[in-house]
Amino acid sequence: MIPxxxxxxxxxxxxxxxxxCARTGIVSWEGLISHGRxxxxxxxxxxxxxxxxxxxxxxxxxxxxxxxxxxxxxxxNTAALAARxxxxxxxxxxxxxxxxxxxxxxxxxxxxxxxxxxxxxxxFSGEAERLLPLSHDRAWCRREGMYSAxxxxxxxxDGDRCGVLVSMGKKVIAVDLNPLSRTAKTATLTIVDExxxxxxxxxxxxxxxxxxxxxTLVATLDNCVFLKEAQEEMAARLYHALx
Amino acid sequence: MIPxxxxxxxxxxxxxxxxxCARTGIVSWEGLISHGRxxxxxxxxxxxxxxxxxxxxxxxxxxxxxxxxxxxxxxxNTAALAARxxxxxxxxxxxxxxxxxxxxxxxxxxxxxxxxxxxxxxxFSGEAERLLPLSHDRAWCRREGMYSAxxxxxxxxDGDRCGVLVSMGKKVIAVDLNPLSRTAKTATLTIVDExxxxxxxxxxxxxxxxxxxxxTLVATLDNCVFLKEAQEEMAARLYHALx
Numbered sequence: 001m002i003p004x005x006x007x008x009x010x011x012x013x014x015x016x017x018x019x020x021c022a023r024t025g026i027v028s029w030e031g032l033i034s035h036g037r038x039x040x041x042x043x044x045x046x047x048x049x050x051x052x053x054x055x056x057x058x059x060x061x062x063x064x065x066x067x068x069x070x071x072x073x074x075x076x077n078t079a080a081l082a083a084r085x086x087x088x089x090x091x092x093x094x095x096x097x098x099x100x101x102x103x104x105x106x107x108x109x110x111x112x113x114x115x116x117x118x119x120x121x122x123x124f125s126g127e128a129e130r131l132l133p134l135s136h137d138r139a140w141c142r143r144e145g146m147y148s149a150x151x152x153x154x155x156x157x158d159g160d161r162c163g164v165l166v167s168m169g170k171k172v173i174a175v176d177l178n179p180l181s182r183t184a185k186t187a188t189l190t191i192v193d194e195x196x197x198x199x200x201x202x203x204x205x206x207x208x209x210x211x212x213x214x215x216t217l218v219a220t221l222d223n224c225v226f227l228k229e230a231q232e233e234m235a236a237r238l239y240h241a242l243x
Numbered sequence: 244m245i246p247x248x249x250x251x252x253x254x255x256x257x258x259x260x261x262x263x264c265a266r267t268g269i270v271s272w273e274g275l276i277s278h279g280r281x282x283x284x285x286x287x288x289x290x291x292x293x294x295x296x297x298x299x300x301x302x303x304x305x306x307x308x309x310x311x312x313x314x315x316x317x318x319x320n321t322a323a324l325a326a327r328x329x330x331x332x333x334x335x336x337x338x339x340x341x342x343x344x345x346x347x348x349x350x351x352x353x354x355x356x357x358x359x360x361x362x363x364x365x366x367f368s369g370e371a372e373r374l375l376p377l378s379h380d381r382a383w384c385r386r387e388g389m390y391s392a393x394x395x396x397x398x399x400x401d402g403d404r405c406g407v408l409v410s411m412g413k414k415v416i417a418v419d420l421n422p423l424s425r426t427a428k429t430a431t432l433t434i435v436d437e438x439x440x441x442x443x444x445x446x447x448x449x450x451x452x453x454x455x456x457x458x459t460l461v462a463t464l465d466n467c468v469f470l471k472e473a474q475e476e477m478a479a480r481l482y483h484a485l486x
Binding site (some may be wrong): 003007015016020022023029030032033035036037038039040041043135149163178179181182231232234235236238239241 | 246250258261262265266270272273275276277278280281282283284332378402421422423425473474475477479481482484
């Protein structure tokens with residue numbers, strides 16, 4: 001048991017939950033390491049959503065709202081951390097929810113789909129095919145799902161797949177705490193924020209934006225600005241930590 | 244298999260090795276998450292040893308060389324990542340090597356002791372007792388080992404135990420990639436560097452320092468300076484990453 005008065009209580013509870021999800025197979029070993037990387041960058045963000053990330057979340061909502069065929073791609077870490085938030089964003093945006101795994105087995109896919117359904121998501125399932133030009137299991141997706149999407153939201157994605165989706169002409173929205181990652185730099189839009197904070201912000205904005213606001217946000221999108229602002233935020237916290 | 248031309252090849256190989264060590268029980272689930280945090284901060288260091296960390300490593304060598312009863316405390320991650328480097332530092336410094344685990348079972352202790360011995364370390368073992376004023380398993384250590392030490396090197400330590408060792412009057416040397424962590428701030432000396440880079444630097448300096456140099460390094464030690472320099476290093480890399 002983690003003592004309630006531990007200065008890092010909520011972070012430790014999340015870690016224990018992820019370790020439990022690793023025991024049941026929902027989260028991969030590599031997923032645990034990747035969560036740690038996220039923790040470090042979130043620490044540098046002060047574990048709060050910056051004004052810049054709020055604007056990025058509104059822009060994401062505009063992209064999803066104006067998409068022809070939006071898809072939310074879910075992996076093990078996202079399902080373990082934010083199944084309810086995924087379901088909420090699906091209701092708000094009308095996007096398809098599809099499970100795509102780096103370490104793919106049919107059992108893991110089924111396990112994660114069940115977790116998402118139990119949290120209230122309507123999961124797009126069915127036959128997957130090797131449709132993406134990528135080595136190993138990341139190539140798998142569904143023809144009527146991610147393959148046909150014009151806008152894909154990929155929380156906690158790996159850099160290669162993000163790059164492939166962009167090169168296929170899709171608009172990719174990443175949620176990534178590391179503003180220096182290949183995913184963050186490659187995506188059309190990167191929300192530098194923790195996934196359980198970012199997804200509800202996107203969902204809220206989906207209902208609140210007018211058509212005009214959506215057009216403006218999409219037309220003026222410059223991902224470099226968002227990344228730069230996140231880096232400045234983190235650098236400032238590092239500089240002032242000992243003051 | 245990880246492709247050799249992957250831009251993050253060596254980092255991926257280390258991750259796979261740690262995942263393998265988690266499968267065999269040497270590394271805990273939480274140890275994987277903690278490795279991820281380290282990775283993120285090392286990324287911000289440019290994955291190289293700074294001039295400041297080099298000075299910190301020399302200071303650590305001075306502390307170990309002038310200690311009455313120096314002990315190197317080893318946990319699962321340290322053993323998995325740096326068993327050979329621990330053995331090398333033991334030869335250079337004459338310190339005791341003792342296994343101390345956050346998630347302690349007799350089997351895990353034995354497994355890690357075997358790994359260290361196979362790497363050439365002379366492990367101080369024997370009966371452990373609950374000697375540190377800490378809740379749960381971190382309280383365990385050996386009376387003639389860490390409990391009697393005047394200088395303790397704790398690579399990759401948790402903040403609570405570091406604080407307790409300091410409050411018992413011991414000089415604590417931490418190796419921690421996060422200059423903002425409680426461990427980093429609490430230790431007598433923090434080397435902000437990756438453990439397999441830092442340990443050989445300490446070992447090299449152990450043989451190279453004169454008595455006079457040791458005294459000067461110990462007398463002028465100011466950990467705040469080392470932490471500040473590490474933070475500035477990381478902040479500068481964040482600021483300039485998009486230039």
